[in-house]
Amino acid sequence: MWEEQKFQTKNKATRILENEHKYLQYLMEEWHTIVLDFANSRHKDMQEARAAFKELRERLKSFLEPLKNHTDKEEEHFFPALSLYIGKEQGPIMSIEEEHKEIEGYIGHFFFHSRGDLEEYSYEQLRKMTEDAGEAFEVLILHFVKEETVLFPMVDRVMLTKDLEPLVEDLRSLITQ
Structure with missing residues (x-):
């Protein structure tokens, strides 16, 4: 059942990203249930x-x-705009970008190891391969929390309106295309 979403951030730019997080979490719940079924x-x-x-x-x-569309938007537009205020060489932006790579790694690892004929795998092998998807889920959940509780409020505190307006336009594209 649909519930009205409450946004944690105040500005339009980070609300776009936060809304995308909510959509991605909805999609994640669909496949994470399968992971849990294998784990149990x-x-x-x-x-x-x-x-x-x-x-x-x-x-x-x-x-x-x-x-991928969401992380590309963050890396091409959001992080560079925020880094003008807080830097990028160390700190939260660098950490978040590393998590993007970690998430890609877990999902890539899952697809690499599961590319064969399913008839060839035992139940234990299938269960073991789902662990990478489970790890990706866990990193994603924590990743979204970090962005929403650390980076997004930082935007509200440090970024000037003159820099936020063009960022909103850059982030306005859909991630489902």
Whole structure:
């Protein structure tokens, strides 16, 4: 059921990014349920497990484009604008960019190891491969929290309106295209 979303940030630029986080979290919940089912061995047989694993691959594959579009917007527009005020060589922006790479690594690792024929894998192998998707989920959740509680409020405190207005225009594109 849809609930009215409450934004933590005050300015339009970070509200765009925060709204994207909410959409990405919605998509993540769809595939994370499958990860949890494997972690808790909730499948009655291998046929069900293979079908679930195939669905996990499809959902993660569909998740990649909006995630990539979101992180590209942050790296191309948001981080450079904020770095004019707080720097980029160390501190929160550098840490957040490293997390982008870590998330890509976990998802890439999942796809690399699961590229074979599902009929060849045991249940334990399928379960083990889902751990990378689970790690990506955990890093993403913490990543969103850091951005929303550290970076976004920082924008409200330090950025000038004259720099926020063009940033809003740069961030206005959809991540689902």
